Amino acid sequence: MYTIKFKRSLLYSALLATMLIAGVAYAANWLMLQGTESTSSAGRAKLWGVVQMQYQHDFSDPYVTGSGAELYNSAKLISPNLNDQSGFNIYRARIGVRGANPLDGNTNYFFQAEFGNNGITHGNGAAARITDASITLNHIPHARIRLGLFKTPGADEGMEGIYLDYINFTSITKQLMLERFPDVNDSNKAPSTTPGADLNQYSNPVGAFRDVGIQLF
Numbered sequence: 001m002y003t004i005k006f007k008r009s010l011l012y013s014a015l016l017a018t019m020l021i022a023g024v025a026y027a028a029n030w031l032m033l034q035g036t037e038s039t040s041s042a043g044r045a046k047l048w049g050v051v052q053m054q055y056q057h058d059f060s061d062p063y064v065t066g067s068g069a070e071l072y073n074s075a076k077l078i079s080p081n082l083n084d085q086s087g088f089n090i091y092r093a094r095i096g097v098r099g100a101n102p103l104d105g106n107t108n109y110f111f112q113a114e115f116g117n118n119g120i121t122h123g124n125g126a127a128a129r130i131t132d133a134s135i136t137l138n139h140i141p142h143a144r145i146r147l148g149l150f151k152t153p154g155a156d157e158g159m160e161g162i163y164l165d166y167i168n169f170t171s172i173t174k175q176l177m178l179e180r181f182p183d184v185n186d187s188n189k190a191p192s193t194t195p196g197a198d199l200n201q202y203s204n205p206v207g208a209f210r211d212v213g214i215q216l217f
Contacts (some may be wrong), residue, residue, distance in 0.1 A: 030159035031217050035098065035136045035146060039105035049095040052116070054167055057086035080122040091167065092116040096132065106138040110150070119178070119206035131208055146215040158209035179207035
């Protein structure tokens with residue numbers, strides 16, 4: 001009996017140690033990784049960029065079932081154009097710059113612009129939009145203050161800097177956390193007989209997990 005209990009204790013300890021090691025290995029502090037620089041190694045400007053091209057094809061029925069008419073379901077059309085069930089797209093094309101104030105290494109900046117064809121640039125027909133424009137103040141011990149336009153804490157896939165694991169977000173993140181900012185005149189619309197008509201539902205771009213404000217972390 002004692003042998004069995006001892007073996008169980010070893011097993012539980014091994015499982016606990018495995019979980020703790022895994023948690024440390026895969027954890028990422030996105031607030032620190034994006035927008036903060038070490039005062040000893042920070043440069044004035046670090047330029048980077050990323051381009052993601054894609055081809056998608058949806059094999060499902062594009063119409064709303066049981067409607068009695070050919071009404072298109074936007075969820076079955078390829079975003080952001082929503083006019084077909086297949087096609088190539090430059091989904092993300094981003095360029096950014098980050099660094100430290102040359103006069104004060106404790107003040108960092110982070111700037112990024114989006115040129116791809118996605119929900120960020122699709123509002124009002126813009127060819128490019130600024131996604132990040134913030135400064136981070138690191139003067140207070142154990143506290144950092146970020147001001148401007150930046151990512152808000154949330155889903156790990158939304159906080160990720162470059163989306164290399166998956167091209168598309170999971171359904172729950174996309175539906176609950178990828179916020180749209182409607183205009184006063186925007187209103188919900190029923191499915192349409194014309195592909196792409198759902199784009200008229202909102203004239204503003206998606207929030208892209210970002211907002212304007214002040215953050216203490």
